[in-house]
Amino acid sequence: MxxxxxxxxxxxxxxxxxxxxxxxxxxxxxAEVIRIDxxxxxxxxxxxxxxxxxxxxxxxxxxxxxxxxxxxxAQAVLKLVAAADALIxxxxxxxxxxxxxxxxxxxxxxxxxxxxxxxxxxQTGPLAQAAGHDLNYIALTGALHAMGRPGEPPSPxxxxxxxxxxxxxxxAFGMVCALLEVRSSGKGQVVDAAMTDGAALLTAMxxxxxxxxxxxxxxxxxxxxxxxxxxDSYACADGKFVAVGSLEPQFYALLLELCGIEDPDFLAQMDxxxxxxxxxxxxxxxxxxxxxxxxxxxxxxxxxxxxxLDLDEAPMHPHNRARQTFIDLDGVVQPAPAPRFSRxxxxxxxxxxxxxxxxxxxxxxxxWSGEEIAAMRAAGLI
Numbered sequence: 525m526x527x528x529x530x531x532x533x534x535x536x537x538x539x540x541x542x543x544x545x546x547x548x549x550x551x552x553x554x555a556e557v558i559r560i561d562x563x564x565x566x567x568x569x570x571x572x573x574x575x576x577x578x579x580x581x582x583x584x585x586x587x588x589x590x591x592x593x594x595x596x597x598a599q600a601v602l603k604l605v606a607a608a609d610a611l612i613x614x615x616x617x618x619x620x621x622x623x624x625x626x627x628x629x630x631x632x633x634x635x636x637x638x639x640x641x642x643x644x645x646x647q648t649g650p651l652a653q654a655a656g657h658d659l660n661y662i663a664l665t666g667a668l669h670a671m672g673r674p675g676e677p678p679s680p681x682x683x684x685x686x687x688x689x690x691x692x693x694x695x696a697f698g699m700v701c702a703l704l705e706v707r708s709s710g711k712g713q714v715v716d717a718a719m720t721d722g723a724a725l726l727t728a729m730x731x732x733x734x735x736x737x738x739x740x741x742x743x744x745x746x747x748x749x750x751x752x753x754x755x756d757s758y759a760c761a762d763g764k765f766v767a768v769g770s771l772e773p774q775f776y777a778l779l780l781e782l783c784g785i786e787d788p789d790f791l792a793q794m795d796x797x798x799x800x801x802x803x804x805x806x807x808x809x810x811x812x813x814x815x816x817x818x819x820x821x822x823x824x825x826x827x828x829x830x831x832x833l834d835l836d837e838a839p840m841h842p843h844n845r846a847r848q849t850f851i852d853l854d855g856v857v858q859p860a861p862a863p864r865f866s867r868x869x870x871x872x873x874x875x876x877x878x879x880x881x882x883x884x885x886x887x888x889x890x891x892w893s894g895e896e897i898a899a900m901r902a903a904g905l906i
Contacts, residue, residue: 527554527861527870532703535560535604535611536585537625538879540571541658541683542691542719543614543642544581549696551584552861552870558608558886560601561879563591563906575878580858582876588887589880591905598624600905605630605637607890609706610699614642617652627714637712638702642695644686646718658686661719665690667727674744690722745796747771753803754779754793757832764815765832766822779827783809880906 532555536547551557559582573579588604590597602625605611611630613620620626620641627639644661645651651664662668662685663678672679695717702715730748733739738747745751754770770779776793780786787805792798810818815831822829833841839850839857851860854875861870883906887897900906 526868527552528865528868529700530554530868532556532610533608534558534699535601535608537611537613537615537620538562538587539614539642540574541581541614542687542695543612545688545692546640546642546695546699547585547612548581548583549692549861550699552872554868554870557585558604558890559585559587559877560604561587561589563589563880563904577854577875578856579876580856583853583858584873585877586874586882586886587877587879588883589906590883592623592625594903594905596900596903596905600900601625602630602633603892604890606633608634608637609703610638610640612640612642612695612699616655617641617643617647631712631714635712636706636710638699638706638715639712640695640699640702640715640717642691642717644691644719646721647716658683658691658719661686662690662723664720665724665727666731667723669741670727670730670743670746670749672743673750674742676743678743685726686719686723690724690726691717691719694722694725745799751796751799753799753806756803758807758810760813760815760818761811762814762816766810766815766818767830767832769828771828775826775828778825779822779829782822782825782827785809 529550532550534547534550534555534557536543536557536559538544538559538561547557547559571579590600592598592601605625613625627641630639631637641647643652644656644658645654659668659680662681667685668678668680670678671681695715698715698717702713706712730739733747734741740746743749748755750756754768754776757765757767759765768779770776773793780790783806785806789798789805790802792802813821818829819831823831831837831841838844844850848860850857851872852858853872856875861872884897884901887900887906888894892900897906
């Protein structure tokens, strides 16, 4: 592995969604991440891509399947913990403790361990034990309420805001922060990453706007939620879409120029009362040309313009191809590791592993003897 986290060893207690995404980010950056799959569930697929080459979130890691319910299962994980720098788990609060792998036990075994916990509601609070998913977590923060068109229900932003932005990325950031702190203190700690906390943090600027009186609770009536005519997506003559974000006056002026708009009504850019009317007029303009024709006029200019590409088109766009924003791994097109580093470039080391694919290989590398591995296999632990 290459990348800035080369030399860091991480244990990943396999879950779904944000936990694997966080582990993928760490592995992309060069950390050696060992996936601990539960042997009892290794043949079950919760998501359609699980245990297949299409499970992009599992890339870059090897898998060890252990039966944690059998005697010796937790002890085997603790032996791995003793040789690791960090652990990631995404179970409900209390599950790891019941397995005998809670933070107190793990930190006793490895005092410098960074123990990352990924949940929706957090380790504490009235909702800590409740089930939920991304949509529920962002609903509680105000983020979901702010997304959508006027007069319509809030629009789910995929599961990007809670699972991946507010959850996985915040946990990855927290893990790296704690790993840096270990260098000076020599002491590990628990990182409690809740999707509600992270999604709330992502709305920091909006809450600032709201406090300043510059944001309304009405959906589709604000500067960045599609309320402004100069910050939205528009249908073209061919049914495809373009996105414009001409916020600054000079960029807005260029947008009007390239659209051939001379209507003086458009000079009232920041008059919120005029936005619905101007949006209807701008929508009519964009319907006069195809998306490709608008790209020929605007793409690459300071009008703050881009075509709205689908998942097949995006990897083929010249800019994305030039920057290798997408890669092909084992025949699966997927986003490349990010961000970029000038001296320690990250790369994807291996395609997704099947549950337990590397069990004996990992154990041998991490200190088990051949006899110990054979005994674990005979006992049905691996």
